[in-house]
Amino acid sequence: MNSLAILVLFLCGNLKIALSETPEHLKLNPESRSAIRGRWYPRPEEITLTYRSNPLEACRNLVGTSKPSLCFVDSSTAYYYPRSCSEILQSGGNRSGIYAIKPRGSKEPIEVLCDMDIQGGGWTTVQRRFNGREDFYQPWRAYKFGFGNLNGEFWLGLQNIYQMTGSEQYELLIELTDKEGITGYARYASFAIAGEKDGYNLTTLGAYSGNVGDALSGQLNAKFSTLDVDLDGIPGDCAKYFEGGWWYKDSICYVCCLNGKLPTIIFTDQQRWNGINWDGFRGKEYNLSGSRMLIRPRRN
Structure with a gap:
């Protein structure tokens, strides 16, 4: 009788089990080995992740040593995606890069x-600007679903940010870079x-x-506005003015404001207020050269 090997991709409270490679010491028939391959966390091709979980020990703990360890891989639900970059880091993925969560x-x-x-580590980047090639003067739909390139x-x-921060407690990190490269x-x-x-x-x-001053607290309880949806609650249209x-x-x-239109070489009065601005870091009229917004589940 062929030996039956088990791969458990199971959620029980905070228990997460995954393999980074097929354990060669297990006696697997071709069907079982084929089912196991590819069931690890998605990650960049150049990254090799290792995981601390022993699937056989975990399976024994889950079903009990007195019962045969019979588990089946359902191809429609077999892939387990981590909830956050922090979860990937905790599972052994310590290289920065593009992941699926x-x-x-x-x-x-x-x-x-x-x-x-x-x-x-363990931060999910929700905004990044550094070269001005991506136009951030976008309509509501674009800001809702996201735009740009993760490599740029x-x-x-906003919907992704809402789903993350609405499901568990998160913290926020903002990184700013001035024209001299000082962060x-x-x-x-x-x-x-x-x-x-x-x-x-x-x-x-x-x-x-931090070391740049608290400029974001002034925006607390503010609604988001874009060029076609004005929710700032004041006369005029801030999103159009600051682009x-x-x-x-x-x-x-x-x-x-980290999403304003980056100015041209010759500044007009309006362009002095556009771009990437943070009042406590070089002043509100200073256009920074780069910014990142990153979020991570709070670590208690």
Whole structure:
């Protein structure tokens, strides 16, 4: 009788089990070995991840040593996607790159850019600008679903951000770069936005730490606005004036904005206020050369 080997891809509370390679010491028939291959976390081709879980020990713990370990791989549900970049890091994936994750509440997995190096790693990048090649003066639909290229400049999408921050507690890290290449950061202990029916309102922003000053707290409880959807609650249209979608609020529109249109070489009065601005880092009228927004589940 052929030996039957088991691969368990199972969720029980916080238990996650996956293989990074087929264990060669197991006696598998061709069908079983074929079923096992490819059931690990999706990741960039150049990255080889190792996982700490022993599937046979886990299976014994799950079904009990007195019962035969009979498990079946359902091809329609066999792939287990991690919920976040942080979960990938905790499972042994310590290389930054593009991964597929499936946040709680999401119907389909999404590709994200994970940073496994900065401030403990496990961060999901939701915004990145560094060369001005991507136009951030986009309509509501684009900001909702995301635009750009994960290998370049991009906005991950308000709906994706909402699904992540609405399903568990997240923190926010903002990295800023000036024209001389000097970087600074702002970190917020908690971060969440509401859903589309509430205008993707910036509902939660925890305690600040960093070296660029707290410029984002002034946008707390602001709804998101774009060139075709004005939810800033004030006369005029901040998104059109500053040419980018953001959480605009009050008569001055913002204290920081990372999505404004990057200016031309010759500045007009308006262009001094466009671009990537953070009041506490080089001043509100200074156009920074780059920014990143990253989120991560809070670590208790």
